[in-house]
Structures are given as structure tokens and as C-alpha cells.
Amino acid sequence: MAGLHYNKNGEPMSPSSKLLVLYTGGTIGMQMTAAGLAPASGFEARLKAEQLAHPQRPVPHWIFREMSPLLDSANMTQANWLQMRDAIVEGVDRDGCDAVLLLHGTDTLAYSAAALSFLLLGLPAPVVLTGSMQPAGVKGGDAWPNLFGALAQLQAGVEPGVHLFFNGQLLPGARVSKQKSEAFDAFAESRRPLRGKRTEQIPSDLDYRQPRRPVTMAVQPLFPGLGAAQLHAVLESGIQCVLLECYGSGTGPSDNLELLAVLKEAHAKGVVLAAISQCPEGAVEFDIYAAGSLLASTGLVSCAGMTREAALGKLFSLLGVGLPQGEVERRLGQDLCGELTG
Known part of the structure; x- marks a missing residue:
């Protein structure tokens, strides 16, 4: 298959055939209110319309879930981490999804990516988090490129584990931080020294x-x-x-x-x-x-x-x-x- 991804051992990774899209809120789905931008429902319909408008984009078959309440990620708490973890586990273990795309606000995106990296140890499916610096629908914005870029990665195959996709880069969930408050390349992998040995088997x-x-x-x-x-x-x-x-x-x-x-x-x-x-x-x-x-x-x-x-x-x-x-x-x-x- 064209564009197929390979793991570190040179083995081809399986493309997603049933993807869970989990929408938690964040700038990517916000709409203007009297008080300013705020999380809004109805993102599934907007995603379907955008997909239909660009049928050439590689997209796996997906199902959609919306968390309640939708969040500005500045309001993220430990309870929300556990809620996301439960929804992901349910999607994989109960509903048979082989990958998860989690849509999340950028303020605490790196914190959630790190927390989920440890909460989902051993999950036999990749989890990719993404969001955007501007709401979907803004001309020249980064919302649809980030979302459909993440979908293309999952269509080609991603290793199990937690990842963050942003501005064309697939980054490791446990090694990423937000570096910029406005630019589209807001996230980067840590350049801190790498020391230690990977645990061969998850306890x-x-x-x-x-x-x-x-x-x-x-x-x-x-x-x-x-x-x-x-x-x-x-x-x-x-x-x-x-x-x-x-x-x-x-x-x-x-x-x-x-x-x-x-x-x-x-x-x-x-x-x-x-x-x-x-x-x-x-x-x-x-x-x-x-x-x-x-x-x-x-x-x-x-x-x-x-x-x-x-x-x-x-x-x-x-x-x-x-x-x-x-x-x-x-x-x-x-x-x-x-x-x-x-």
C-alpha cells in the first residue's frame, strides 16, 4: 500500500480500519459567543462536511464520540484525564476500534498527552492527540491540516502508544511540550538528555x-x-x-x-x-x-x-x-x- 508506515524493526504497521474520533473541545471546535470563543457541539457534522468536500484526502473509517462537558483545555483536570482514558479504553476494548484520534485544546495538550501515555500503557492501539491554534473554518488556519494530517498518519499506520500530531509532525506523547503561544508550530519534542533503559515489559x-x-x-x-x-x-x-x-x-x-x-x-x-x-x-x-x-x-x-x-x-x-x-x-x-x- 502506498504511504504505508513501518515500525522501528522495519515491519509494516497496520492501517486503521475502525477509528474512534473523540472530541473533547478546544480551539479546534470553538465558535464565537458573546463572551468570546467557546467550545461548541456539532463538530461531527462539520468534520463530515469537510471530508466530503475533499474526498482525495486519505481517511480511515471512523466513528465519533463527544465528551461531556466540552472543555476549554485551560479547565482540564485529573478527572478529565480519567474520563478520556475510560472513553479510549471503552472504544478499543468494547467497540473494537483499532486506533483513536483525540481532539483537544492546545493549552494543556502536552499535559494530557503525557498523562495518557502512562494511563494507557499496554493499550494495543495507537492514540493520536491533535488540536489547533485557530478554530476550524478559519481561512488559512491549521485546524483541518492538523486533523486530516493526523487521520492520514493513522490511515498509513501508527505504532501503539500515545502520540501528538501537530503542524505536520508526529511527536511522542511523553516527550512533547508547548513552546509557542501563537505560532502553528507550537509543539516540539523535548531536547532534554535521553538516559535510561526502556522497560521491556509493562508491569x-x-x-x-x-x-x-x-x-x-x-x-x-x-x-x-x-x-x-x-x-x-x-x-x-x-x-x-x-x-x-x-x-x-x-x-x-x-x-x-x-x-x-x-x-x-x-x-x-x-x-x-x-x-x-x-x-x-x-x-x-x-x-x-x-x-x-x-x-x-x-x-x-x-x-x-x-x-x-x-x-x-x-x-x-x-x-x-x-x-x-x-x-x-x-x-x-x-x-x-x-x-x-x-
Whole structure:
């Protein structure tokens, strides 16, 4: 077949023959209201009309589902991640769909792609997320090119796993971030260092069939002047984990003994402490500097070169399935879906 895709082993991938199009809202389907652009129903009819107007485009057979309520993705929550996960699993396991196209707003598109990468481990079908910077129907806009570009990818065959298609590129769901707020090439694959070894077999307790529950999480960037009292307030707020955005290779205010004591105390109480680098192309290696080693001595665990989105999605999945603190810390160092090795 012309345009057929091949996997990393050189084997042809199967084109989709029954695709689930899952519409969650976002700019791609928004229409103007008195208050401005807002998510709107009726996108299935608009998609069919656009497809009929361009019959030359390669499109697999698809069925359509619309999530309720439709969202501006700035309002995305963990409950919505779980709702999307349930709809995808139902489409694949119950309805026999062999691929999923998820339409999503761009503000939190990378967060959802990362979260679903871990929530859908082992799913035997590809999931491709896309959206647009402008609503469908805008002349010269990116909505239809992104949507039909994703459909063409699925028609040619995509490997199982979670992917993001945007501006002509198919990107790995666990390694992507939004880099621009207006341009059509808003998303890019992370250039953070790749370290680690891919887990050969998905652990059964992290399989996509395993139910998850909400997790209380926090992100705390380090900055000059961050006080122990401020950090203590975050850690004592009932959270199960905190993602510290450290300097450089994983350093921080290691001469602040009170701050280090706050971290140790929280870890002793069961809070998972995880670290990423603030540098867009950085990775955490605590043992390069003494400042990093002192931070690590509090129980802080390296997320190596993971993005913020991937680290949060992974913490959500691991804690959401009920793993204890020590097991979560161990699994953070395992590459489950390309978040560490690409």
C-alpha cells in the first residue's frame, strides 16, 4: 500500500480500519459567543462536511464520540484525564476500534498527552492527540491540516502508544511540550538528555486496565529567596507528591539547613519528592555538585531528563494506582513509554 508506515524493526504497521474520533473541545471546535470563543457541539457534522468536500484526502473509517462537558483545555483536570482514558479504553476494548484520534485544546495538550501515555500503557492501539491554534473554518488556519494530517498518519499506520500530531509532525506523547503561544508550530519534542533503559515489559500493575484515582500533587520551582516556611506550607497542604524544579543538573539552596529539614520531614511522612531541571534542555544528576547531593539526601528522587508534563503524568499514574512511596520512587527511574529514552 502506498504511504504505508513501518515500525522501528522495519515491519509494516497496520492501517486503521475502525477509528474512534473523540472530541473533547478546544480551539479546534470553538465558535464565537458573546463572551468570546467557546467550545461548541456539532463538530461531527462539520468534520463530515469537510471530508466530503475533499474526498482525495486519505481517511480511515471512523466513528465519533463527544465528551461531556466540552472543555476549554485551560479547565482540564485529573478527572478529565480519567474520563478520556475510560472513553479510549471503552472504544478499543468494547467497540473494537483499532486506533483513536483525540481532539483537544492546545493549552494543556502536552499535559494530557503525557498523562495518557502512562494511563494507557499496554493499550494495543495507537492514540493520536491533535488540536489547533485557530478554530476550524478559519481561512488559512491549521485546524483541518492538523486533523486530516493526523487521520492520514493513522490511515498509513501508527505504532501503539500515545502520540501528538501537530503542524505536520508526529511527536511522542511523553516527550512533547508547548513552546509557542501563537505560532502553528507550537509543539516540539523535548531536547532534554535521553538516559535510561526502556522497560521491556509493562508491569501488570500499571496496565491500562488498572483503575486510577485522583492524586494531590504540587509543582514547586526553586528560586533565589524561596524560604523554608513557604516550602513547608506547600508540603503540609495534604499533597502526596511534589515536583521540585531544580537549578541546572539538580542543585538548590543546600546551605539552607531549615529548608533541607523541611524536605526530610515531608519525605519521612510519605510525601514523594521528585526533581526535574528548570533548564529546557537539562537533566537531573545529583552527584555532579555537592549542592545536588545534599538535596538528594533529603529523599528527593531524580526524574533525569523528563519534561514537567511527563513527570507529573507519571507521578499521577504511579500514585493513582496506589503504589507506596518507595515503589513510586523506584518506578520513576524506569523508562515506561519513552519518557526517559525517547
